[in-house]
Amino acid sequence: xxxxxxxxxxxxxxxxxxxxxxxxxxxxxxxxxxxxxxxxxxxxxxxxxxxxxxxxxxxxxxxxxxxxxxxxxxxxxxxxxxxxxxxxxxxxxxxxxxxxxxxxxxxxxxxxxxxxxxxxxxxxxxxxxxxxxxxxxxxxxxxxxxxxxxxxxxxxxxxxxxxxxxxxxxxxxxxxxxxxxxxxxxxxxxxxxxx
Ligand SMILES: CC(C)(COP(=O)(O)OP(=O)(O)OC[C@H]1O[C@@H](n2cnc3c(N)ncnc32)[C@H](O)[C@@H]1OP(=O)(O)O)[C@@H](O)C(=O)NCCC(=O)NCCS
Numbered sequence: 001x002x003x004x005x006x007x008x009x010x011x012x013x014x015x016x017x018x019x020x021x022x023x024x025x026x027x028x029x030x031x032x033x034x035x036x037x038x039x040x041x042x043x044x045x046x047x048x049x050x051x052x053x054x055x056x057x058x059x060x061x062x063x064x065x066x067x068x069x070x071x072x073x074x075x076x077x078x079x080x081x082x083x084x085x086x087x088x089x090x091x092x093x094x095x096x097x098x099x100x101x102x103x104x105x106x107x108x109x110x111x112x113x114x115x116x117x118x119x120x121x122x123x124x125x126x127x128x129x130x131x132x133x134x135x136x137x138x139x140x141x142x143x144x145x146x147x148x149x150x151x152x153x154x155x156x157x158x159x160x161x162x163x164x165x166x167x168x169x170x171x172x173x174x175x176x177x178x179x180x181x182x183x184x185x186x187x188x189x190x191x192x193x194x195x
Contacts, residue, residue, distance in 0.1 A: 010127065012134040015071035015083065020064055022080035023073055024057075026119050032056075033117060034166070039071070039085060041166075042092040042114035072134040074118075074127050082118035084131035086111055086139070086147075095150055096167075100184040109192065110145025116168040128168060132176060136195055144195040149173045153187045 013019050027033050036053030038060045040046065045059050063069045070087040073080050085092070092112045095101055113135060118127040139147055151170045154160060170189060178191040 010081070010130045011075045012130070013073050013075065014138075015064060015069055015073055016067075017064060019073055019080070020061065022075070023071075023083065026080045026082075026117075027057075030117075030119055039083070039115050039117070042085065042087075042094040042112070044091075044093055046094050070138070072131055072138060074131050074134070076122065076127075081122040082116075082127040082131055084116045084128070084135045085114035086135045087114065088112070097184040097188060101190065104182050107146070109148035111139050111147045111195075113147065113149040113168070115166050117166070128172060129175070132168070132172060136176060136193075139195045147178075147193045147195055148181075149178055149191045149193075150184070150188060151191060153189060157187060 013022075015023050027038055032038060032053050034041075034047075036056055037047045038053070038056040040051070040056045040059055043059070043063060045051070047056055051059075060069075068091055069085075070091065071083050071085045074082040074084075088110065089108050089112055092114045095112070113132070116128050116131060136147070139145065149168060151168045151173050152160070152165050154165075154169045154171060167188070170191065173191045173193075176193065178193040181190040181192045183189055
């Protein structure tokens with residue numbers, strides 16, 4: 001039966017050695033993501049000065065081989081169209097605004113949600129929503145705990161392009177019951193949910 005375009009049904013798979021090629025294809029089709037970060041920004045190595053695109057790719061692949069990645073891939077049929085990265089703080093230390101974050105830190109979360117990405121041509125069709133839902137289900141299956149996200153506020157500012165929301169829009173997390181804990185930048189919040 002044909003699906004209505006307005007009602008997509010996605011499937012999910014974790015990022016592992018078996019799904020690396022699907023993930024890599026999506027990254028390559030989107031110019032490496034942010035010009036070549038390969039979703040390394042939250043990992044201990046970080047990105048930016050001193051890191052080439054090839055090094056970022058190899059570092060991500062090495063994490064996948066070692067099993068030091070938690071990342072849900074979203075599939076439309078056989079095509080990987082997006083992801084949501086998550087993990088314990090030691091796996092994802094590279095949050096933005098660390099000084100502001102640490103200033104009022106009282107309790108580290110059990111889990112962080114890192115980067116969220118939907119491929120160009122697939123946006124505003126529920127991919128990120130499916131990815132966050134799958135991450136929360138995976139966290140629940142791993143015993144639950146305190147989950148933090150670091151989304152961008154969209155309300156009260158000019159319309160932003162999707163590329164500004166690499167940690168997701170606040171409304172997406174609100175819909176899952178996350179609540180604001182504290183502001184760490186003009187438009188960025190720590191939001192929390194106990195699973
Ligand atoms: C932000 C992003 C992840 C959203 O993905 P998406 O699959 O289009 O999102 P969804 O369709 O699941 O939207 C879920 C909700 O998020 C919010 N939302 C999504 N995109 C938004 C935008 N551009 N502006 C404001 N809110 C937005 C809405 O509340 C939306 O619900 P609605 O469609 O019912 O109104 C996507 O635009 C993206 O990948 N941007 C690039 C991010 C990036 O560079 N990541 C790098 C990771 S290393």
